[in-house]
Amino acid sequence: MAQANRSIEVGTGLFVLLGFAALAFLTTQLPGSGLQLERAAKTYAVVAKFDDIGGLKVGAPVAMAGVRIGQVTKIVYDTSVYKAAVTLTIDRRYDHIPDDSDAAIQTSGLLGANFVAISPGGSDTFLRAGGELQFTQSAIVLESLVNKLFANFSSNKDSSASKDSGEGKKGSDKTSK
Amino acid sequence: MALSALGKVGSISLFLVRVLGQCLPALARPGLVIRQIYNAGARSLVIIMLSGLFVGMVLGLQGYQLLARFGSESALGMAAALGMIKELGPVLTALLFAGRAGTSLCSEIGLMGATDQLAAMEMMAVDPVRHVVAPRFLGGLIAVPLLAAIFSCIGIYGAQLIGVTMMRIEPGTFWSQMQSAVGLRDVNEGLIKSVVFGAACSLIAVYEGYHAEPTAEGVGLATTRTVVTSAVVVLLLDYMLTAAFL
Numbered sequence: 001m002a003q004a005n006r007s008i009e010v011g012t013g014l015f016v017l018l019g020f021a022a023l024a025f026l027t028t029q030l031p032g033s034g035l036q037l038e039r040a041a042k043t044y045a046v047v048a049k050f051d052d053i054g055g056l057k058v059g060a061p062v063a064m065a066g067v068r069i070g071q072v073t074k075i076v077y078d079t080s081v082y083k084a085a086v087t088l089t090i091d092r093r094y095d096h097i098p099d100d101s102d103a104a105i106q107t108s109g110l111l112g113a114n115f116v117a118i119s120p121g122g123s124d125t126f127l128r129a130g131g132e133l134q135f136t137q138s139a140i141v142l143e144s145l146v147n148k149l150f151a152n153f154s155s156n157k158d159s160s161a162s163k164d165s166g167e168g169k170k171g172s173d174k175t176s177k
Numbered sequence: 178m179a180l181s182a183l184g185k186v187g188s189i190s191l192f193l194v195r196v197l198g199q200c201l202p203a204l205a206r207p208g209l210v211i212r213q214i215y216n217a218g219a220r221s222l223v224i225i226m227l228s229g230l231f232v233g234m235v236l237g238l239q240g241y242q243l244l245a246r247f248g249s250e251s252a253l254g255m256a257a258a259l260g261m262i263k264e265l266g267p268v269l270t271a272l273l274f275a276g277r278a279g280t281s282l283c284s285e286i287g288l289m290g291a292t293d294q295l296a297a298m299e300m301m302a303v304d305p306v307r308h309v310v311a312p313r314f315l316g317g318l319i320a321v322p323l324l325a326a327i328f329s330c331i332g333i334y335g336a337q338l339i340g341v342t343m344m345r346i347e348p349g350t351f352w353s354q355m356q357s358a359v360g361l362r363d364v365n366e367g368l369i370k371s372v373v374f375g376a377a378c379s380l381i382a383v384y385e386g387y388h389a390e391p392t393a394e395g396v397g398l399a400t401t402r403t404v405v406t407s408a409v410v411v412l413l414l415d416y417m418l419t420a421a422f423l
Binding site for chain 2: 014026042061089
């Protein structure tokens, strides 16, 4: 009987231990709370400041030549330069990015999600953790493009319409003559 | 019909109050509770781990197929982790628990009633709720959240097995996407859900067992009712809790 009780206690202890280990894993390893074991060390962060980030969101990919090399981890508004400061977390494997590279916010497909595309510069020094990408291109906001296009169209129309009416007047003048 | 349903809700609530009142005295004899944690938890471990692995792997396959359409396979880690922690872990664990442990709780107590063991306890001025029902309720209450956490962990491992090992998603992006998307709030949501489900399933099991008709047929019917009621109540509670957490 004592033997049986002992094995039950050991079994229960094992189960409770396993359960709490699972809970500990879920609470510390999954949320990005800074308690991770060493995965955080495999990336480095750089900052790029944009005039307009369009629809860029935290978690958006960072790509070079279309290959994903990292992701956007933080977006804040920097009041000292009146720009959006975007933190790009890049995989440690890609540590040979020239520090005069150019960051542009692009859209995958016509209406797809935004991502940050980095095109390499020619410098011999490379980006380090905490560095900044100096050359940036803002997102192309489709709505403002469309607005401009329509504004162009309508102004063209107006001018052509006035031309037409002018010609019409001339025509009517001619007929009256 | 409506009156009898109302009466059942009332009688379950009263029974819950009675069991809760006996929980502290039952903790004075931890041996009984430990035995029930062993019965409900440790012995459900194999089925929980096996189910979790396969649920995670299915989630990995289906999620990969779906996300690949939008070219965002790397979000698989996030989708799998959130799905496991918030929904599948607590709900499936509770359903499996109701089938695996709830039935045995119910039939054990029901058979004790049918063989007059509960009546004999009362004769000896031993409260059967304190010595039989409360330890089983507590055992289930403690076991289910732990089982759900194990289920979620194994499930995420299953998803990573498919996503990273089979489909060649970059492990770094798989994990970093997951970590940036999962918050402590999501883990808490799953934990609270599994505690509530554990309480509901255990309560239904001990209630049905305690109030089973003291015949072979009555115990069988009570066991069936345990599984059916538990499943419906868990899914109902899940909807309510999910809405509350939004």
